[in-house]
Amino acid sequence: MSSRDWPLWEIFVRSENGLAHKHVGSLHAADAEMAVQHARDLYTRRNEGVSIWVVKSSDVVATDPAQSEAFFDPSEDKAYRHATFYHVPEGVKHL
């Protein structure tokens, strides 16, 4: 058995309750169960997480880099879409 035979998995960790799962990296594993165990050992060993999601990398559908301009450039000059004109009340951490 070698890493060649094992599919790649994308790992998402929720660092604390109330926050979204965040992509932290990827790893090799034979199946989902092993991927969760490896993720636990690789990405939460310093107490970083309260929940782990694993997703097969081949199941991720991504934007095409060749289409980047059409996808993302039109939002460049629309500063009014940024919520920069509001006061954020004190104590609100995860807006």
Added chain:
Amino acid sequence: MNAQTEYALRFGDNALVLAQRCAAWVAHAPIMEEDVALANVALDLFGAAKLWLEYAGEIEGAGRDADALAFHRDSGAFHNVLLVEQPNGNFADTVVRGYLYDAWADLAWQALARSRDERIAAIAAKSAKETAYHLRRSEDWLLRLGDGTDVSHERAQHAVDELWRFTGELFWGDEVDAAMTAAAIGFDPASLRDPWFARVSTALGAATLTRPADGWMQRGGKQGVHSEALSYMLAEMQVLPRTYVGATW
């Protein structure tokens, strides 16, 4: 040495020796993810060993701390069971050795959590969570290797056959066990045999592995009679603090 000191040393040495064995896989595991996983297991075990050896040193009252006990004893003064000192071999050998120990340790911590000695009960409670994960991992790997390819099955079966003769010692009590059981500090090793046997038999069956017949069992580790393999392992583990006594960084 009084019975309680030796009792604590036995659990501490089991953890220390198995930790050193697992740590030797670092940079040698079949896949990077397993490298880190084995290192994590080793670190859990080193942490447990420290708690046991610190306590043993306190009961002994001769001024030896965990480091003194770990690095300045010869193999004859180690009280671990023979199972944990067996060489790493191939990955299947390591998985099976770990599994046979984890399945026993899981039961041992349950028994020790009821110890009248609060320190021992506390160490057992902490170890229980760590061992639960180790056991889940090693049982999972046992299943994968046993019920895997022809090669992995053959290696796992070979490991079970080779290591089986070291499992009897886990359930064999001596006067130290008897004294600790009578004082409600420890447990009767024989009482763990049936639940261990049931769990291991089920797992071996699920992994399509054959449980060896109960033949002659090797023992003596708990009393300090070890295989040659432990001396080589300790030589490597202890060389730095013995060569540079008191070295710090």
